[in-house]
Amino acid sequence: MDAAIPDTVLTRARQVRLLVLDVDGTLTDGRLWYAEDGRELKVFHVRDGLGLKLLLHHGIAVAIITARVSHALALRARELGIVHLYQGREDKRACLSEIASALSLPLSACAMVGDDLPDIAAMRSAG
Structure with missing residues (x-):
């Protein structure tokens, strides 16, 4: 094993068995972009997409939870x-629990990645 990782x-x-992600600041750089007509725009990195596809390919479920609503x-x-x-x-946190329950997974089998105060409770409840 790699000595750098305990x-x-x-x-x-x-x-x-489940990776749960926030969006703004996690899957994006955290900036909010708006078009002239008021539509919210998001920029995603292709490498993150590849990593998520690899997780799915290897049987790790992926979920996204966000307080915002975005067509993009x-x-x-x-x-x-x-x-x-x-x-x-x-x-x-409640949403994470719902997803884990729906997938018949204990919270200890879930990982949560976020970057802001609203993410802390969910991150603490995940494994």
Whole structure:
């Protein structure tokens, strides 16, 4: 094993069956872009998309939870094959619990990645 990664971290990582992601600041650079007509625009990196597709290919479920609602995000999720998309959800911890329950997974098998205060409760409840 790689000496730079503690065995405890590797053990926990091997147990992950669901990756849950926030969007703004996690899948994007955190900036908010608006078109002249008021539509919200998002910029996603192709490398993140490849990584998410690889997770799905290897049987790791991927979910996205965001408090915002974005047509661009819905298109990107569909393009990547992410079926667990939850937009307009303020309580991310409750949403994470719902997803885990629907997939018959314990929270210990879930990983949550976020970058802001509304993500903390969900990150703490995940494995």
